[in-house]
Amino acid sequence: MTQAPVTVTVTGAAGQIGYALLFRIASGQLIGPDTPIKLRLLEIPQAVKAAEGTAMELDDCAFPLLQSIDITDDARTAFDGTNVALLVGARPRTKGMERGDLLEANGGIFKPQGEAINAGAADDVRVLVVGNPANTNALIAQAHAPDVPAERFTAMTRLDHNRALSQLAQKLNVSITDIKKLTIWGNHSATQYPDLFHAEVGGKIAAEQVEQAWLADEFIPTVAKRGAAIIEARGASSAASAANAAIDHVHTWVNGTPEGDWTSAAVVSDGSYGVPEGLISSFPVTARDGKFEIVQGLEIDQFSRERIDASVNELVEERDAVRKLGLI
Numbered sequence: 001m002t003q004a005p006v007t008v009t010v011t012g013a014a015g016q017i018g019y020a021l022l023f024r025i026a027s028g029q030l031i032g033p034d035t036p037i038k039l040r041l042l043e044i045p046q047a048v049k050a051a052e053g054t055a056m057e058l059d060d061c062a063f064p065l066l067q068s069i070d071i072t073d074d075a076r077t078a079f080d081g082t083n084v085a086l087l088v089g090a091r092p093r094t095k096g097m098e099r100g101d102l103l104e105a106n107g108g109i110f111k112p113q114g115e116a117i118n119a120g121a122a123d124d125v126r127v128l129v130v131g132n133p134a135n136t137n138a139l140i141a142q143a144h145a146p147d148v149p150a151e152r153f154t155a156m157t158r159l160d161h162n163r164a165l166s167q168l169a170q171k172l173n174v175s176i177t178d179i180k181k182l183t184i185w186g187n188h189s190a191t192q193y194p195d196l197f198h199a200e201v202g203g204k205i206a207a208e209q210v211e212q213a214w215l216a217d218e219f220i221p222t223v224a225k226r227g228a229a230i231i232e233a234r235g236a237s238s239a240a241s242a243a244n245a246a247i248d249h250v251h252t253w254v255n256g257t258p259e260g261d262w263t264s265a266a267v268v269s270d271g272s273y274g275v276p277e278g279l280i281s282s283f284p285v286t287a288r289d290g291k292f293e294i295v296q297g298l299e300i301d302q303f304s305r306e307r308i309d310a311s312v313n314e315l316v317e318e319r320d321a322v323r324k325l326g327l328i
């Protein structure tokens with residue numbers, strides 16, 4: 001049965017993530033194989049022509065699900081009636097920068113975009129912020145969309161989650177599908193905490209199947225600093241893997257997590273696990289009926305507590321910094 005079309009807005013459509021993302025959305029991988037897609041591409045004026053070129057290529061794929069492509073440099077037009085907003089457009093970091101260095105440069109983008117979402121997006125709009133610093137950019141957008149339920153604003157830590165799955169699978173020589181209940185806590189930054197104490201491999205706790213030294217000195221830093229390692233190796237920040245994670249995030253949000261498993265997403269804190277209410281922080285989440293829910297009741301030992309707190313403290317600092325800049 002053919003379903004109603006879903007309007008998907010992608011900002012930064014002419015960028016490297018945009019190029020890796022749009023074809024997958026148009027082919028049906030974002031929502032599902034029966035859902036027609038209407039694409040809205042938002043770019044800055046200088047990049048509209050490049051976005052038009054990408055749209056020509058989308059046309060040339062003759063995707064059966066792709067009903068329309070609109071390209072604009074106006075945020076209000078881009079978000080009018082949108083169901084899924086993927087906020088990718090931002091300046092990426094280059095060698096030697098931390099993602100937090102981008103706060104001021106990118107903060108200014110997310111305020112008007114939040115306002116435009118508030119003004120015209122569909123009632124069921126779901127927002128995923130990819131542009132860095134993703135958690136705090138999502139906070140800025142959410143602060144300027146008071147009429148949209150706060151829970152609809154999320155930021156992407158699925159790439160970190162996927163990186164952690166892959167590192168652990170290689171270490172234990174198991175398949176990705178053998179790993180359940182892995183969690184990324186906190187900020188999408190070098191302070192993030194990939195947690196193996198609740199993760200299970202073959203039904204047993206993952207942390208008990210690896211050496212403590214590997215966990216603390218290799219696994220955690222490798223996952224947390226993977227973005228910088230990609231920049232070092234590729235000379236540009238991760239793009240196809242980031243697009244893949246954005247597809248995974250929205251697909252899970254809409255279609256749900258499997259029974260007995262969860263994923264990671266940065267969502268608005270309700271105060272769970274001592275994370276101050278209102279911060280957009282990564283948690284273990286399930287998705288049911290189109291909603292993310294923070295997994296409750298996990299015991300947090302001291303090793304994990306210190307690391308979660310460090311990342312959450314960084315989010316508090318970022319929030320305070322954007323407050324000072326008048327962005328929230």
Ligand SMILES: NC(=O)C1=CN([C@@H]2O[C@H](COP(=O)(O)OP(=O)(O)OC[C@H]3O[C@@H](n4cnc5c(N)ncnc54)[C@H](O)[C@@H]3O)[C@@H](O)[C@H]2O)C=CC1
Pocket residue numbers: 011012013014015016017018042043044047088089090091092093109129130131132133134156157159160188237238239242
């Ligand atoms: N959360 C995550 O896991 C990840 C986040 N990122 C972040 O994603 C963002 C995009 O990365 P790339 O595609 O590699 O960058 P890019 O530089 O290739 O593309 C960014 C695009 O955004 C556009 N843009 C800038 N301001 C805009 C605005 N106000 N409205 C609409 N479009 C605008 C630019 O014209 C450009 O085409 C960066 O902030 C990067 O750090 C990248 C990888 C992973």
Ligand SMILES: O=C([O-])CC(=O)C(=O)O
Pocket residue numbers: 092093099132159226227228230237238
């Ligand atoms: O590291 C960066 O700047 C890009 C990014 O967020 C990632 O690859 O995780």
